[in-house]
Amino acid sequence: MGFNTRQVHAGVEPDPVTGSILTPIYQTTTYVQESVDKYLARGYSYSRSGNPTVRALERKLADLEGGADCTCYGTGMAALQALYLAFLKAGDHVIVSDVAYGGTYRLSTKVFSRFGVDFTFADTSRPEEVRKALRPGTRLILTETPANPTLKLTDIAAVSELARTAGVLHAVDNTFLTPYYQRPLELGADLVVHSTTKYFDGHNATVGGAVITRTSEQDAAVRFMQNASGLIMAPQSAFLTLQGCKTLSVRLERQSANALAIARFLEAHPRVAEVRYPGLESFPQHELAKRQATGFGAMLWFEVKGGVKAGKTLMDNIRIWSLAENLGSVESLITHPVTMTHADVEEAERRRVGITDGLVRLSVGLEDVEDLIGALDQALARTGS
Numbered sequence: 001m002g003f004n005t006r007q008v009h010a011g012v013e014p015d016p017v018t019g020s021i022l023t024p025i026y027q028t029t030t031y032v033q034e035s036v037d038k039y040l041a042r043g044y045s046y047s048r049s050g051n052p053t054v055r056a057l058e059r060k061l062a063d064l065e066g067g068a069d070c071t072c073y074g075t076g077m078a079a080l081q082a083l084y085l086a087f088l089k090a091g092d093h094v095i096v097s098d099v100a101y102g103g104t105y106r107l108s109t110k111v112f113s114r115f116g117v118d119f120t121f122a123d124t125s126r127p128e129e130v131r132k133a134l135r136p137g138t139r140l141i142l143t144e145t146p147a148n149p150t151l152k153l154t155d156i157a158a159v160s161e162l163a164r165t166a167g168v169l170h171a172v173d174n175t176f177l178t179p180y181y182q183r184p185l186e187l188g189a190d191l192v193v194h195s196t197t198k199y200f201d202g203h204n205a206t207v208g209g210a211v212i213t214r215t216s217e218q219d220a221a222v223r224f225m226q227n228a229s230g231l232i233m234a235p236q237s238a239f240l241t242l243q244g245c246k247t248l249s250v251r252l253e254r255q256s257a258n259a260l261a262i263a264r265f266l267e268a269h270p271r272v273a274e275v276r277y278p279g280l281e282s283f284p285q286h287e288l289a290k291r292q293a294t295g296f297g298a299m300l301w302f303e304v305k306g307g308v309k310a311g312k313t314l315m316d317n318i319r320i321w322s323l324a325e326n327l328g329s330v331e332s333l334i335t336h337p338v339t340m341t342h343a344d345v346e347e348a349e350r351r352r353v354g355i356t357d358g359l360v361r362l363s364v365g366l367e368d369v370e371d372l373i374g375a376l377d378q379a380l381a382r383t384g385s
């Protein structure tokens, strides 16, 4: 069945008790057992180990990514943590994309490094850099593509091939494009991570995360760690995310079309020094974007002329666009990574990977594109004075 059908129906069955078309929010701690060694109905025992509402979302996301199974979490960071806990131990080495979500950098360098895991931040957009970073103790390669916030791309098939040859796991953070536009498992990756906070939810209603695995054995390893560490998703979040998933393709298509129109507008604007959007012919990896994904997404960035001062003027004067962290929602958001999402990344590291002081990140929403462009035009005009 096609993606649109699956995003609506996969994983969800009418509620066995009432026939409710939506999987209810199973707000319960525990499940009554028939006897000491027998669970009723579907094998649920305690909500840290499993919950029917969360399970419906897990089945849907596994289906959409084409994986064996999926586990869901309270946040995207909890998903990444479960992935690290399941597959790493002291002495292991991990290669991570040098441009990645700020929280991924923080979890690696400030938390897991304390437990004896060694990290190399490599330019994964160049497979030869990944090859060079490989060591005998390398256990995992974690790539993020397109990367937050620079949108640098990693060739998923090329890095997966390197990983397979070296006997190393390749996990892809697929938050920016979702399985509607990019399916890392089909390109050879072993694991997919998501912040469901972003496009799966899509309505700024929840925070959540997911890990989708190629094999059931990998899922069992992650699920064991999820239960052992208590990194779970609450049923209300799963319920809301289940509803968001049903319109994923429709939202992404419209948001991406809006993003392309905005990118073209900015590219021609005299107050804008540079624009990056994978769908623009001027994007350095435009060919790779077309090859490994079926769409370009709704994230873009630009550099306003006049540095930090102009950037601040722009932010302070813009209408419609909300100055806020998060991305992927129906509301259009504008972010200044240096002071917001990437504030925890050291200045030298930010410069090295191209997160400049004047970089403005846009998460394009579902409003009328004329209104979004008009608001940008008006705010940009103020930056010239």
Ligand SMILES: *Cc1c(COP(=O)(O)O)cnc(C)c1O
Residues within 6 Å of the ligand: 075, 076, 077, 078, 101, 103, 104, 144, 148, 173, 175, 176, 194, 195, 196, 197, 198, 207, 208, 209
């Ligand atoms: C937001 C985000 C995360 C972290 O997810 P949370 O739900 O905020 O914990 C991880 N990776 C990427 C690419 C993200 O955008």
